[in-house]
Amino acid sequence: MSQKTCECQESKCQNSDIDCATVKQMVAAHEKKPASLIPVLQDVQQEYGYLPREALDIVARGLNLSVSNIYGVATFYKQFRLVPQGEHLIKVCHGTACHVAGAEGISVVLRSDLDVEDDETTDDMKFTLESVACLGCCSLAPVITVGEDTHGRLTPDKAKKVVSKYAK
Amino acid sequence: MPSKTKVIVGLGSCGLAAGAKDVFSAFEKELASSKVTAELGQTGCVGLCYREVLVDVITPDGKVTYGEVVPKMVSRIVEEHVNDGKPISEWIALDDNGGEEAPFLAEQKRIVLRNCGQLDPEKIDDYLAVDGYKAIEKAIKKMAPEKVVEEIKASGLRGRGGAGFTTGLKWEFTRNAPGDKKYIICNADEGDPGAFMDRSVLESDPHSVIEGMLIAGYAIGAGEGYIYCRAEYPLAIERLGKAIDEAKGKGLLGDSILGSDFSFNIKIKEGAGAFVCGEETALMASIEGRRGMPRLRPPFPATSGLWENPTCINNVETFANVAWIVNHGAKEYAAIGTKGSKGTKVFALTGKIARSGLAEVPMGMTLKDVVFKVGGGMKEGGEFKGVQIGGPTGGCLPAEIIETEVDYDSLTQTGATMGSGGMVILDQTTCMVDLARFFMSFAQNESCGKCVPCRVGTKRILEILDKITAGQAEEADLETLKVLAVDIKASSLCGLGQTAPNPVLSTLRYFENEYLEHINEGYCRAGVCADLTKVVISQKLCRQCAVCIRHCPVTAISGARHELTEISQGDCTQCQVCVATCPWDAIAVVSPRSAEFKDEQSEESAEVTTE
Numbered sequence: 001m002s003q004k005t006c007e008c009q010e011s012k013c014q015n016s017d018i019d020c021a022t023v024k025q026m027v028a029a030h031e032k033k034p035a036s037l038i039p040v041l042q043d044v045q046q047e048y049g050y051l052p053r054e055a056l057d058i059v060a061r062g063l064n065l066s067v068s069n070i071y072g073v074a075t076f077y078k079q080f081r082l083v084p085q086g087e088h089l090i091k092v093c094h095g096t097a098c099h100v101a102g103a104e105g106i107s108v109v110l111r112s113d114l115d116v117e118d119d120e121t122t123d124d125m126k127f128t129l130e131s132v133a134c135l136g137c138c139s140l141a142p143v144i145t146v147g148e149d150t151h152g153r154l155t156p157d158k159a160k161k162v163v164s165k166y167a168k
Numbered sequence: 169m170p171s172k173t174k175v176i177v178g179l180g181s182c183g184l185a186a187g188a189k190d191v192f193s194a195f196e197k198e199l200a201s202s203k204v205t206a207e208l209g210q211t212g213c214v215g216l217c218y219r220e221v222l223v224d225v226i227t228p229d230g231k232v233t234y235g236e237v238v239p240k241m242v243s244r245i246v247e248e249h250v251n252d253g254k255p256i257s258e259w260i261a262l263d264d265n266g267g268e269e270a271p272f273l274a275e276q277k278r279i280v281l282r283n284c285g286q287l288d289p290e291k292i293d294d295y296l297a298v299d300g301y302k303a304i305e306k307a308i309k310k311m312a313p314e315k316v317v318e319e320i321k322a323s324g325l326r327g328r329g330g331a332g333f334t335t336g337l338k339w340e341f342t343r344n345a346p347g348d349k350k351y352i353i354c355n356a357d358e359g360d361p362g363a364f365m366d367r368s369v370l371e372s373d374p375h376s377v378i379e380g381m382l383i384a385g386y387a388i389g390a391g392e393g394y395i396y397c398r399a400e401y402p403l404a405i406e407r408l409g410k411a412i413d414e415a416k417g418k419g420l421l422g423d424s425i426l427g428s429d430f431s432f433n434i435k436i437k438e439g440a441g442a443f444v445c446g447e448e449t450a451l452m453a454s455i456e457g458r459r460g461m462p463r464l465r466p467p468f469p470a471t472s473g474l475w476e477n478p479t480c481i482n483n484v485e486t487f488a489n490v491a492w493i494v495n496h497g498a499k500e501y502a503a504i505g506t507k508g509s510k511g512t513k514v515f516a517l518t519g520k521i522a523r524s525g526l527a528e529v530p531m532g533m534t535l536k537d538v539v540f541k542v543g544g545g546m547k548e549g550g551e552f553k554g555v556q557i558g559g560p561t562g563g564c565l566p567a568e569i570i571e572t573e574v575d576y577d578s579l580t581q582t583g584a585t586m587g588s589g590g591m592v593i594l595d596q597t598t599c600m601v602d603l604a605r606f607f608m609s610f611a612q613n614e615s616c617g618k619c620v621p622c623r624v625g626t627k628r629i630l631e632i633l634d635k636i637t638a639g640q641a642e643e644a645d646l647e648t649l650k651v652l653a654v655d656i657k658a659s660s661l662c663g664l665g666q667t668a669p670n671p672v673l674s675t676l677r678y679f680e681n682e683y684l685e686h687i688n689e690g691y692c693r694a695g696v697c698a699d700l701t702k703v704v705i706s707q708k709l710c711r712q713c714a715v716c717i718r719h720c721p722v723t724a725i726s727g728a729r730h731e732l733t734e735i736s737q738g739d740c741t742q743c744q745v746c747v748a749t750c751p752w753d754a755i756a757v758v759s760p761r762s763a764e765f766k767d768e769q770s771e772e773s774a775e776v777t778t779e
Contacts, residue, residue: 078441095361105743139217
């Protein structure tokens with residue numbers, strides 16, 4: 001992996017894969033107050049797919065918050081992840097309509113097929129598997145999303161086929 | 169105005185999930201070379217989610233809605249209908265004379281959903297053309313703020329987010345609270361699984377919500393509003409953003425609105441995935457950038473809310489009612505509904521129902537009419553077992569009380585709640601104990617952890633339910649369940665904990681026999697609880713075609729074509745794909761009450777002994 005050097009001269013950021021100027025810009029784009037924390041973290045995660053430790057240091061200094069405070073917020077909300085995610089994020093909907101339509105069967109099969117548990121990523125970094133509460137497409141239950149694409153009216157074997165298309 | 173042909177594709181989330189984008193592109197291509205020029209447009213969701221993708225074709229002869237459109241149907245629609253003016257009758261879902269889906273709309277009274285599926289949500293002119301922003305104009309020019317509050321109070325509108333507090337009173341408290349800076353918050357953190365009316369309104373008619381917030385701002389004396397929307401709803405956020413920009417461009421948001429001294433701005437805050445943030449004090453903590461944990465009330469947000477300023481929080485659906493009330497008058501609104509619940513309620517009909525989608529009905533309609541008249545009854549001949557209403561912390565009601573009227577008070581009496589209006593229709597394939605376990609696991613996951621009854625209590629309940637669904641419980645566990653449930657309700661800090669035991673209490677009240685069957689006989693009548701059932705192949709019926717082997721996603725079936733096939737119970741995940749795909753109905757889920765189960769059981773113990 002290529003290592004980027006950091007222009008900010010701050011010891012923490014050096015030799016990191018995080019471009020700290022980008023993170024600083026994200027912080028600067030918001031008002032310097034605690035209320036900006038969640039939007040800034042959302043921007044960071046949008047960029048990197050997760051919240052890299054080094055980025056959190058920059059956010060902490062930029063918003064004048066402690067890293068422990070940020071850690072508390074980042075671990076409270078499900079959206080945030082502290083480890084890199086796979087190329088394709090698979091969300092298996094476990095809303096009520098999907099549950100009664102057999103969502104658990106889909107999760108069981110995908111877990112076994114990809115050999116991961118929920119919230120884990122495959123060794124080849126291709127897929128991250130997640131169970132989510134409701135995607136709001138209840139009339140198509142059971143539903144999964146792979147990245148931005150929604151797939152509905154599934155059965156466990158159809159779900160497996162859908163996912164295999166992304167494996168290439 | 170010359171009548172022009174229009175083709176409009178429903179591009180709400182359900183439409184998109186069903187493939188509306190491809191249908192839209194197909195029309196783009198076909199219409200580029202069509203004989204008759206037609207304008208291609210988009211709209212939101214009309215509520216017929218079960219027939220998505222929906223396409224309207226509007227010609228001088230009228231409007232026709234096609235259902236379940238796929239790209240390969242597009243060329244025929246363009247050729248026969250757009251070019252030659254001949255609608256294709258076998259694909260029609262709705263037209264000016266009715267159509268097969270007409271009963272779905274006939275029983276509805278659409279106030280909140282008045283514009284959904286009727287206009288392009290990304291064009292403010294479409295909204296203005298249906299008297300959009302007329303209500304805020306009427307309020308500013310003709311009504312004093314106090315008068316607006318009075319009007320909303322007189323309408324009887326109650327909060328549509330779940331608790332059902334009188335909206336006008338909330339406005340009055342916030343208006344009367346001391347403080348120069350006041351806030352309006354629109355709660356669009358629609359976390360209830362199985363409820364998607366807020367998403368649909370925001371995607372299909374964002375201006376009606378913005379106008380409702382403007383009116384609230386004017387009435388209360390607030391200059392700033394926040395819309396707190398789930399991050400899981402990217403399309404709603406995008407369309408809201410566009411709508412806010414357009415409204416600003418027309419001088420309907422910002423400083424000195426419509427030339428008055430009333431100024432109002434709206435910001436969108438994206439949630440980050442925490443169900444508890446639907447609770448108002450948690451939601452405000454989240455906007456402030458903190459962990460979304462609820463706090464004790466009082467003080468209520470009306471006196472000390474966002475950054476300790478007086479704040480009025482209402483739900484999306486509540487705001488979507490407001491402009492209609494101001495335009496039509498409180499009297500007309502109050503004439504709809506029951507004594508204690510005025511107006512209409514939007515329900516998200518899902519589960520084993522024929523027409524799953526969004527329906528808005530007058531308060532006071534019976535559950536039976538909602539399910540059978542509007543929803544078209546059960547799907548694929550399923551047997552109506554009950555309805556789960558009010559979201560994950562609502563209740564499960566059995567067929568016997570299907571005559572219950574849907575209003576706040578009647579539903580509370582049954583042990584369910586109105587909640588946000590999710591209605592999941594259940595049939596004989598739903599196990600009520602498993603369903604209670606599912607909701608409890610949801611509540612346990614989403615408990616913020618601040619107060620002990622909710623954090624620890626939901627965990628203990630979940631453990632007992634796990635035991636019951638695994639067939640390892642005793643009858644005494646039911647008593648413990650009841651005690652825990654009642655205690656958690658009484659002692660939790662916020663609405664999440666106070667309602668979390670509802671699914672357990674309501675299933676115990678109406679479906680206790682199923683709990684007892686699990687405990688005493690190890691029997692799950694729905695064939696859902698994996699520890700109490702087995703999937704077996706009847707060697708008598710099996711024709712050795714090996715279809716099941718091909719379909720089994722976990723390769724748990726051994727054998728081959730023209731050979732004996734067998735399910736390895738250790739590998740089987742009971743996903744039941746084989747049951748569904750076997751052409752000979754030779755594979756079945758069996759319970760301890762059936763002979764096959766016992767055969768399997770004795771074979772297994774025989775294996776164990778020989779080992």
